[in-house]
Amino acid sequence: MSRLLDSLPTWARGLRARLVFAFLAVAALGAAAAAGASYVSARTTVLKYAQDQVMNATKDAVSQLAPELSFPPTQATLDQLVSRLPDSAAVVTYQDLRSRPMGYRLEDIPAELRAAVRTRGTLVFQRGTSPGGSSPMFYVGMPVLTKRAGGELEPSGMEVYLARNLGGPAGQISDLAQTAWQTSLLALPLAALLALLAARGVLRPVRELRGATRRLAGGDLGARLEVKGSDELADLAHTFNDTAAALDRTVTGLQRMEADARRFVADVSHELRTPLAAMTAVTDVLDEEAENLPEDAQIAARLVGQETRKLARMVEDLIEISRFDAGAARLVLTEVDVAEAVRNTLRARGWTDQVTTELPEGVRVKLDARRLDVIVANLVGNALRHGQPPVVATLTASPQWIELTVTDHGSGLPEAVLPQVFARFYKADSARSRSEGSGLGLAIAWENAQLHYGTIEAANAPHGGARFTLRLPRLARGVEEGVPR
Amino acid sequence: MRRLVTVLLGVVLLAGCGVRPTPPVGGGDAPRGVAEGPTLYFLRGGSLVPVVRKIGKLGDYPTALRELFYGVAEGDPPGLTSALPTGGFGELTAGVTQRNTVEVRVLRGDGRPLTLSGAALDQIACTLSARHLAADRVYNVESVIVNEVPRRCPIGV
Numbered sequence: 001m002s003r004l005l006d007s008l009p010t011w012a013r014g015l016r017a018r019l020v021f022a023f024l025a026v027a028a029l030g031a032a033a034a035a036g037a038s039y040v041s042a043r044t045t046v047l048k049y050a051q052d053q054v055m056n057a058t059k060d061a062v063s064q065l066a067p068e069l070s071f072p073p074t075q076a077t078l079d080q081l082v083s084r085l086p087d088s089a090a091v092v093t094y095q096d097l098r099s100r101p102m103g104y105r106l107e108d109i110p111a112e113l114r115a116a117v118r119t120r121g122t123l124v125f126q127r128g129t130s131p132g133g134s135s136p137m138f139y140v141g142m143p144v145l146t147k148r149a150g151g152e153l154e155p156s157g158m159e160v161y162l163a164r165n166l167g168g169p170a171g172q173i174s175d176l177a178q179t180a181w182q183t184s185l186l187a188l189p190l191a192a193l194l195a196l197l198a199a200r201g202v203l204r205p206v207r208e209l210r211g212a213t214r215r216l217a218g219g220d221l222g223a224r225l226e227v228k229g230s231d232e233l234a235d236l237a238h239t240f241n242d243t244a245a246a247l248d249r250t251v252t253g254l255q256r257m258e259a260d261a262r263r264f265v266a267d268v269s270h271e272l273r274t275p276l277a278a279m280t281a282v283t284d285v286l287d288e289e290a291e292n293l294p295e296d297a298q299i300a301a302r303l304v305g306q307e308t309r310k311l312a313r314m315v316e317d318l319i320e321i322s323r324f325d326a327g328a329a330r331l332v333l334t335e336v337d338v339a340e341a342v343r344n345t346l347r348a349r350g351w352t353d354q355v356t357t358e359l360p361e362g363v364r365v366k367l368d369a370r371r372l373d374v375i376v377a378n379l380v381g382n383a384l385r386h387g388q389p390p391v392v393a394t395l396t397a398s399p400q401w402i403e404l405t406v407t408d409h410g411s412g413l414p415e416a417v418l419p420q421v422f423a424r425f426y427k428a429d430s431a432r433s434r435s436e437g438s439g440l441g442l443a444i445a446w447e448n449a450q451l452h453y454g455t456i457e458a459a460n461a462p463h464g465g466a467r468f469t470l471r472l473p474r475l476a477r478g479v480e481e482g483v484p485r
Numbered sequence: 486m487r488r489l490v491t492v493l494l495g496v497v498l499l500a501g502c503g504v505r506p507t508p509p510v511g512g513g514d515a516p517r518g519v520a521e522g523p524t525l526y527f528l529r530g531g532s533l534v535p536v537v538r539k540i541g542k543l544g545d546y547p548t549a550l551r552e553l554f555y556g557v558a559e560g561d562p563p564g565l566t567s568a569l570p571t572g573g574f575g576e577l578t579a580g581v582t583q584r585n586t587v588e589v590r591v592l593r594g595d596g597r598p599l600t601l602s603g604a605a606l607d608q609i610a611c612t613l614s615a616r617h618l619a620a621d622r623v624y625n626v627e628s629v630i631v632n633e634v635p636r637r638c639p640i641g642v
Contacts, residue, residue: 047504059516066518067543067620073519116509123512127504136504145517147619149524149535149642156519170504177503 016203020195027191031184039180043173050169054162055125055140057086062160066144073097073158081160090162104163109139114161117141121155127166136166205233209240221248266322269315276312283308317440321424324447331368331451338363338372338395338402345376346393355380358394365402365474371448375456376404378445379468383408387466400474407467412460421458422446445470518620523549524642526611527557527565528604533611533640536561546579546587549616553608568604579613585627587613598632606631611638618642 011017065084070077078092078099089103098106106114108131116124123142130137139161146156208225215223223244225237283305290298323329339359346352376393383391387408396403413421420426425439442456449456454472461467520543526533538552539560554574557565575594582588589609591599601609610629617626628635 043504055512059513062516063518063620066516067520067545069519069543070541071519071521071543110509113509120511121515123515124509125507125512126509127507129506136506140512141509142512142515144519145515146520147517147615149537149615153517155515158519160516166504174503 015206016196016199019199019202020192023195023198024188024191027187027195028184031187035180035184039177042176046169046172046176047166050166051125051138054087054138054164055123058090058140058160058162059123059142061085062142062144071146071156075099085160085162087162087164089164090160092158092160094158104161106161108163109141109161113139113141114159117143117159117161118155121145130165136170138164138166140164202233205237209233209237212240212244216244216247221251262322262325265318266326269318269322272311272315273319276308276315279308280312314440317444320444321440321447324444324451329447329451332370333366334369335364335366336369336372337361338365338397338404341369341372342376342393342395342404345373346380348373349377349381351380351384354384354389354391356390356392358392360395360397363395363397363402365472367452367472368448371451375445375448375470376406378441379404379406379456379470382406382441382468383466386410402472402474404470404472405467406470407461407465409463409465412464413458413466418458418460422456518543520619523552524612524615524619525549525553526608526615526638526642527561527567528608529564529566531604533607533638534562534565535611535615535642536565543616543619546581546589546613546616547577549612550577550579550589550591550609553612568602568608570599570601570605574599581617581621582630586630587617587626588630589613590632601631606634606636607639610636611640611642614638615642 061084062081065081069081073081073094075097078094078097081092082090082099082102090099091101091104091106091109092099093106110126110128113124113126116126121143123140125138125140128137128139129135141159141161143155144158144160145153147153205225205228212223212225221244224241227234227237227241283301286301287305290301293301339361342357342359343352346355346357380391380393383406387410390409392405392407394405394407396405422442422445424443426442446456449470449472452472454470457469457471459467459469520537521541522537522539523544524535525538526535528534538558540548540552544552553567554569554571554577556567556569556571574591575596576592577590579587579589591601593599609631613629614626626638628637630636
């Protein structure tokens, strides 16, 4: 059955087409059965009427004439009997005598029938085709019986045969057949119309369901179906609505929880900022005064100063990333010479000596200079901290993109780490759980690149070191300025 | 599915179209009524004896009765007698009045009903019953009414 379905053309595989086909098939079968049955019964009636008329009329006539027939008969007796039969197209035989042919001869009567008349001794009929073979014929044969004194009835030797063309009744029957077929054909368009109506009724809810499912898949969690009636499709609509409501509740809850979590982080970071500022000031003083302290206190003071600065940087990073999460980050676009910007970043951090640069001059792009600085500082700082020198920064430019790669010559990143490098607080080296970084640097760099509609990719260079590639589009072409993220 | 198609095809083929030929089929009783003559019943030693009077055809009821009133003829078997009065009746009618009753009226020359003996009535009843069976098929004669006197043939005819 499914193979049959697959072999159909696409338009015929739809539910509507299948429903209509099934409906039509049932209607056609029903109409054909009804037409066939009525045709068969009508044919039987018509034939029986025609045949009975012929047989009874002849039999009655023979019965009436027989007592006055001279017996044994002469040729004249046979001719006289034939001439007085209602149809005259009969043949009467007695031993070797034959009545004068009137229309049909004895040879036209099937030999089978004559044999049956002789052996059975009753009235016998048979249908066949005319000697020409075209029109249906009806043949009747009957012996004329005689009764001996005190004995049984027995054939007298006289036999009456007649042939009748059934062309008339056959025509009537074929008219009946034609009418029957025409009537059943008339039923088909009606059935098709009904099938289409029924298919529409059944398929409308299915279509609505499809639309609602698409809206739901597209993110419209409020998509619901109107439930009509109480059939299986209404059940399905109910289930869909329940599912959509459950999904809506879950997603809304998750969104709220996520927003709560982010707000919490942002709030905590903000709250930490002020005491940290005070602590930083104090540790700065402590650092300056460290030389005057005993040695133990000196170490303690430096440790406190270090950790406090680290904490302050982490809080700054957290605040930065909360801004991204809240969607509050905005680009401040200015025309920037990229080579100059990168050099400035390196100079500001004191990294100029440790980094080899290949920076072609004159690559001017509209971008947010502060964010580019954050990205470059993070990538280069990362390379200096975790990789081996020399660290190489290379800038290339195409009409659509600028590409800045930062490559170190360390052992590179394990393959398993690459996809998670930009995740927050992800540490590539689990043994060194307390690194100098906040664990947010690459995440922030990535967010900044995203803000520029750009990307950062992490990979390993052919010689083994880690290679980070920043790709930024030239915003003036294609992306409008200041489009909020 | 395939079985359904087969059945439908079979039905269509069986039903066929148009007028289909048949083998010879029985169509009921054959007509009867030809005979060399009516069967008449005479007496021999008190019992009824059938005799076919060869007149060349079966003939109707009055014919059979007239032959019976005629009496034993030359070609008949020897030793037969008739209880019917010879030489005489004025008027004779006979025919089927109901579907299994033959009614006969025999009048004398003066118009009065002819008086008949029991044996004569038997002869008439049997002759007319035989005539009835020889041609008017379907029903046996229940009774023969001769001058309003019912009579049944006492033997099988």
